[in-house]
Amino acid sequence: MCPLVPLIAVPWLAVQNPQAAVGDADQVLSRFCRQYLEADFSMRPLEATRLGDHRFDQRVDDLSAARAAEALRQHQQFLEKELLPRASGEWRIGKEKFAKKFELELAVGMTADQAFAEAEAEFQRVTRDMYVLARQLWSSYFPKRPLPPDDAAGRRETLRGVLGEIARDHAKPQTLVREARGTVAKLKRFITDKEILPLPAPDRCQIVEMPAVQRGNSVADLRCAPPLDPETSSFYNISPPPKEWPPERVASFVEEYNRRMLQILTIHEAYPGHYVQLAYANRQPSLIRRIFGSGVYCEGWAVYCEQMMLDEGYGGGDMALRLTGLKFYLRAVANAILDYKMHCADLSDDEALRFLTEEAFQGEGEARLKIIRAKQSSVQLSSYFVGRMAFMRLRQQVQRELGDTFDLGRFHQAVLEQGSVPVKYLPELVLMKLRGRERHEP
Numbered sequence: 001m002c003p004l005v006p007l008i009a010v011p012w013l014a015v016q017n018p019q020a021a022v023g024d025a026d027q028v029l030s031r032f033c034r035q036y037l038e039a040d041f042s043m044r045p046l047e048a049t050r051l052g053d054h055r056f057d058q059r060v061d062d063l064s065a066a067r068a069a070e071a072l073r074q075h076q077q078f079l080e081k082e083l084l085p086r087a088s089g090e091w092r093i094g095k096e097k098f099a100k101k102f103e104l105e106l107a108v109g110m111t112a113d114q115a116f117a118e119a120e121a122e123f124q125r126v127t128r129d130m131y132v133l134a135r136q137l138w139s140s141y142f143p144k145r146p147l148p149p150d151d152a153a154g155r156r157e158t159l160r161g162v163l164g165e166i167a168r169d170h171a172k173p174q175t176l177v178r179e180a181r182g183t184v185a186k187l188k189r190f191i192t193d194k195e196i197l198p199l200p201a202p203d204r205c206q207i208v209e210m211p212a213v214q215r216g217n218s219v220a221d222l223r224c225a226p227p228l229d230p231e232t233s234s235f236y237n238i239s240p241p242p243k244e245w246p247p248e249r250v251a252s253f254v255e256e257y258n259r260r261m262l263q264i265l266t267i268h269e270a271y272p273g274h275y276v277q278l279a280y281a282n283r284q285p286s287l288i289r290r291i292f293g294s295g296v297y298c299e300g301w302a303v304y305c306e307q308m309m310l311d312e313g314y315g316g317g318d319m320a321l322r323l324t325g326l327k328f329y330l331r332a333v334a335n336a337i338l339d340y341k342m343h344c345a346d347l348s349d350d351e352a353l354r355f356l357t358e359e360a361f362q363g364e365g366e367a368r369l370k371i372i373r374a375k376q377s378s379v380q381l382s383s384y385f386v387g388r389m390a391f392m393r394l395r396q397q398v399q400r401e402l403g404d405t406f407d408l409g410r411f412h413q414a415v416l417e418q419g420s421v422p423v424k425y426l427p428e429l430v431l432m433k434l435r436g437r438e439r440h441e442p
Helices: 004-008 010-016 025-042 045-050 058-086 094-106 112-141 152-167 173-193 247-256 259-269 274-281 287-291 295-311 319-344 349-359 364-376 380-405 408-416 423-436
Strands: 205-209 220-223 234-238
Touching: 094 112, 094 319, 094 380, 112 152, 112 319, 112 380, 152 319, 173 205, 173 234, 173 247, 173 259, 220 259, 220 274, 234 274, 259 274, 259 295, 259 319, 274 295, 274 408, 295 319, 295 380, 295 423, 319 349, 319 364, 319 380, 349 364, 364 380, 380 408, 380 423, 408 423
Parallel strands: 205 234
Antiparallel strands: 220 234
C-alpha cells in the first residue's frame, strides 16, 4: 500500500471520527501521522530491511508527521472554506448514470434494475431463514420466556433477542489476535480434511494486530501481497478496539464481533476467502489479470465462501453460527439495496438509517458510516451481493452439467486459477478448464 494513501484520507477521517472534534486538531493530525509512520514500518520489517531502510529516527519521525499534518490542515481548510461554498452539485448520480456505471464497472452480465430486484427478493428470503433459526434457538437462550408473536414486530424481537445473546459470547480485547490464530488453524485443517481446495504453499499469511492508525471501523481486514511482489507476506490484521474508546463503545465492538462473527469474518477475509483467492491470483501468468483484478470477483468469492464452508460442515451444525453467517450476509444484500435506492430512488438519510438498523440489524454507528459510503462510492456497495450471486449461479450451472462427476475442490481450483476476472466470463472459462485440464497443486 502506498504510504500516501492513508494520509490523503486523513482530512475526511478527521471529520468523520468523533475524536477529531474534541481537542486540538494539531494533536489529532500529528498523532494520526505518527501512528501511520510507526505502523507502516513495523508491519513491513522484511521489506524495510531489503530496502536498507530501518525505523525512522525519532526526530525524523516527528518532522515528517509535523509536515504532513500541516499540509493536511491546509488541504482541509481549502475544502471547507473555498471549495465547499462553491459546491452546488447533486451527490446522487441518478438512475441513468447508475445503470451505465453498473454495467461498465461491475461487468456482471445483468442490469442494475435486475440486480436490485434480485436483492430485494433475497433480503426477504434471508430474513425468513434467520427467523426460522432464531425461533429454534429462542428456548435455549430464554427458557422461561414465551416466543414472541409471529408477526413483523414479534419476529424482529425474536431475532434481536437471540442475536443479542449470541453476541454475549465474545473474546476480550486483548485476546482477539490469539483467538483469530486459533480460528485460522481450525479453518485450514477443515479445508484440507474436506478437500475444499488446495491451500497455497508456502503459506505467507501472517495473523497480526492491526496498526493503531487503521483501527476503529472493523475488527479485521486483509492486506495482501502486491501482484508485482507476490512472495512478500500478506497480513490478516486483527484490531483490538482503540484505547481511547469509552467502555460502552468497547463493549459494543466486541459484542458485534463476537466469537461466531469472528469465525465468519475469518472465512471471508482469509481462509478460504480473500487471502487464498488473492494468493492464487498472484500466480496468474497474465500480468493484466494480476494487476487489473475485478472487485466483484474478489468480494463475491469471499461472500460465497461464508455459506459454502457452513454447508460443507464447518461448525458442526451450530445453528447460532449459521444465524450469525446469515446476519453477516444480510449486510451484503442490504448494501446492494441501499446503493440503488440512494442513487436511483431518492432515499433519504433517515429512511436509510431506519432500513439498516431496524431491518438489517446493523448498529447505528456502522449504519451512518455505510450511508456516507453509499453517497461517495456509487455501485461499489453492490459488488458483494452481485458477486456472490454470480458464484452461486456458476456453481449450480457447473454442478448440474457435470452431475455425479462434479468435484467441489476441483471446481474451486478451476475458479481461482482464472485470476480475478469479470464474473460474466467465469462460466465459459471454468467449464473449459474443467473439461480440458487435470487438477494440480498450486
